[in-house]
Amino acid sequence: MLPEKNHPASYRDPSGFVFISEGVIYRQVNPGYSKDYELLMAGLYGDLVAKKWLVAHEEITTIPSTDRYKILKPVQLDHINYPYEWSFSQYKDAALLTLNIQLCAMTHGMSLKDATPFNIVFSGSSPIFIDTLSFETYDATSPWVAYRQFCESFLAPLLLASYHHPDLTRLMLTYPEGIPLDIAASLLPFSSKLKSLASLHIHLQSGIKGNSKQAEKKQVVFSRDKLNRIITHLISGINSLTLNKKISTWSNYYTHTILQDNYLQEKEKLVDAFCEQVSFHTAVDLGANTGQFAMLLEKKGKIITALDIDPLCIERLYLHSRENGLRITSLVSDLMHPSPGIGWNNSERKPLLERIHAEMVLALALVHHLCIGRNLPFQKLANTLQQTGKFLIIEFVPKSDEKVKQLLAFRKDIFSSYDLDQFKKAFGGYYDILDEKNIGHSGRALFLMKSKNG
Amino acid sequence: MFLYVDPGSGSYIVQLIIAAVLGAGFYFKTGWSYIKNFFRKNKTDD
Numbered sequence A: 001m002l003p004e005k006n007h008p009a010s011y012r013d014p015s016g017f018v019f020i021s022e023g024v025i026y027r028q029v030n031p032g033y034s035k036d037y038e039l040l041m042a043g044l045y046g047d048l049v050a051k052k053w054l055v056a057h058e059e060i061t062t063i064p065s066t067d068r069y070k071i072l073k074p075v076q077l078d079h080i081n082y083p084y085e086w087s088f089s090q091y092k093d094a095a096l097l098t099l100n101i102q103l104c105a106m107t108h109g110m111s112l113k114d115a116t117p118f119n120i121v122f123s124g125s126s127p128i129f130i131d132t133l134s135f136e137t138y139d140a141t142s143p144w145v146a147y148r149q150f151c152e153s154f155l156a157p158l159l160l161a162s163y164h165h166p167d168l169t170r171l172m173l174t175y176p177e178g179i180p181l182d183i184a185a186s187l188l189p190f191s192s193k194l195k196s197l198a199s200l201h202i203h204l205q206s207g208i209k210g211n212s213k214q215a216e217k218k219q220v221v222f223s224r225d226k227l228n229r230i231i232t233h234l235i236s237g238i239n240s241l242t243l244n245k246k247i248s249t250w251s252n253y254y255t256h257t258i259l260q261d262n263y264l265q266e267k268e269k270l271v272d273a274f275c276e277q278v279s280f281h282t283a284v285d286l287g288a289n290t291g292q293f294a295m296l297l298e299k300k301g302k303i304i305t306a307l308d309i310d311p312l313c314i315e316r317l318y319l320h321s322r323e324n325g326l327r328i329t330s331l332v333s334d335l336m337h338p339s340p341g342i343g344w345n346n347s348e349r350k351p352l353l354e355r356i357h358a359e360m361v362l363a364l365a366l367v368h369h370l371c372i373g374r375n376l377p378f379q380k381l382a383n384t385l386q387q388t389g390k391f392l393i394i395e396f397v398p399k400s401d402e403k404v405k406q407l408l409a410f411r412k413d414i415f416s417s418y419d420l421d422q423f424k425k426a427f428g429g430y431y432d433i434l435d436e437k438n439i440g441h442s443g444r445a446l447f448l449m450k451s452k453n454g
Numbered sequence B: 001m002f003l004y005v006d007p008g009s010g011s012y013i014v015q016l017i018i019a020a021v022l023g024a025g026f027y028f029k030t031g032w033s034y035i036k037n038f039f040r041k042n043k044t045d046d
Helices: A031-050 A088-107 A147-163 A166-173 A181-187 A190-194 A196-207 A212-217 A224-239 A245-255 A261-277 A292-299 A311-324 A367-371 A378-388 A402-408 A420-428 B010-045
Strands: A016-021 A024-029 A057-060 A070-074 A110-112 A120-123 A126-129 A135-137 A282-286 A303-308 A328-332 A360-363 A391-396 A431-438 A445-451
Touching (some): A024 A031, A031 A088, A031 A110, A031 A135, A088 A126, A088 A147, A088 A224, A088 A311, A147 A166, A147 A181, A166 A311, A181 A196, A224 B010, A261 A445, A282 A292, A292 A303, A292 A360, A367 A402, A420 A445
Parallel strands (some): A282 A360, A303 A328, A360 A391
Antiparallel strands (some): A016 A024, A391 A445
C-alpha cells in the first residue's frame, strides 16, 4: 500500500498524513507518533469507537519501513462536509462532541492537540470525529493547547448564530481557522457580556494579550481540576444556547403551504413510483425544504444528502433525523453559490459539487427558484444536474403557478422562454426522458430522466 | 491537523484566570441560589 496521492489538507501534522490509493482513504502513522498511538489504542480508541464518536479503522500490514510506523484504513464515509454547511444544532452537536471527546481522552491520560470543526464530519444525522492522530499524552500541569482554537472555531460561530442569525456559521468560509476573537467580540451584542459563556471565553480572552515572556515569569501550575472546570463550563453553556426566537419562528411558514394538501400526496406517490423504475443506492435532494422527500427515500434504504438554502429548514430536518435516527445528511447550501474549494492552492477543502455526487438527483419545486428567481437558463441547470448524477427526478413549475406569479409580482417578466417546451428541449440535450406525469391538477409536471452520458 | 499554539502565551493566562473565576463562581452561585431560594420560598408561602 503506497500513497498515490496525499490528501491536500493533510500536511500540518507531523504525526502522520492521509493519502488516497485506488480511491480508498488511508492514514499513515509516522514513527514519531508511535508512543501516542500505542497509548490511544490501549483504551481510549475502543472507548470512543464504542460510543461512535471516533471513526473506526483497521491496521494494514505493510513491509516494515523506517519512514512509517503504521498504515490505517479508516471506515470509509459516504461523503465529507464542512462546518460552513452545518445548521445551528449540527454545529452545536459537533462542538459538544469535541468537548466530550476531550473529557473522555483526559480520563485515559490523553488530550486533543487541536480542536477544529474540520475534524468532524456529519455522516447521516450524527457527527463523527475523523482525525485519529489528534490525540497526545495529557500533561495535567499544562492548560489545553487547543482551547483558543476551540473558542475561535466552535464557540464564536455558535454565539454569533445564537445572538444574531443562524446563517452566521457560514463565516467559517471566510475564517476557516476560526473567527478571530477580537472580531467575534466586536460583533456580539453588549448583552452577551452579561453571560459567563461569552464574557469569559470570548470577551475576556480577546482582551488579554499575553506574551511568552510574561508566561515564563509566571510559574503557576495548571491542574486537571482546572481544565475540567473550563470544559464543563463550555459544555453546559453551549448546551443551553438556542436560536433567536424571532428568527426561529419563521420556519412555521413551511407548515402553512398555500398549495393544496393533495398536491403533496400526489407528488409523493409519483416520486415513489419513479424511484421504483430505476435502480440506485445514493441520492441527493437539492432544495430539500424540510425533507419530506428525503425521508421518503431514506425509508427506501437509500443513502441521502439533503441540501437547502434555508438554515432553518435544515435545522428542522436535522433535529427530526437525529430524533428518529434517520440516515439523512442535511446541509445548508445556496446552489447559486455552492461552497468553493478553499485553503492552500484552493484544494484543502473541496468544492461542494465535487462532494455531492449521487446516482439519483432530486430537484423538486426548484426550477422556478433558480430559473426565474435567479435568472438561471434551463440549459445551465441541466448541465450541472447531469454532472451531479445519472438519474434525475425533476419538477417543472409553469408560469401560471401561484408560486411563480409570486416570484414575478414585483419584477419585469424577462422570461419569454420559460415554458414546458423549452424546458424539455434544454433537458433533452443532456438527458433521455424516461417518464413524465402531471402532478394532479396543480399544473406542475414531474419527470424521470436518465443522463445521456450513461 | 495541527495548530501551533504557544500555551505559554495569552491562552495560558486566560485559562488560569477563567479556571479561577469558575472556581470562585461555584461559591458565588451556591450563595446566590441560596438567596434566590430564600425569596422563592417566601413567595410560595404567600
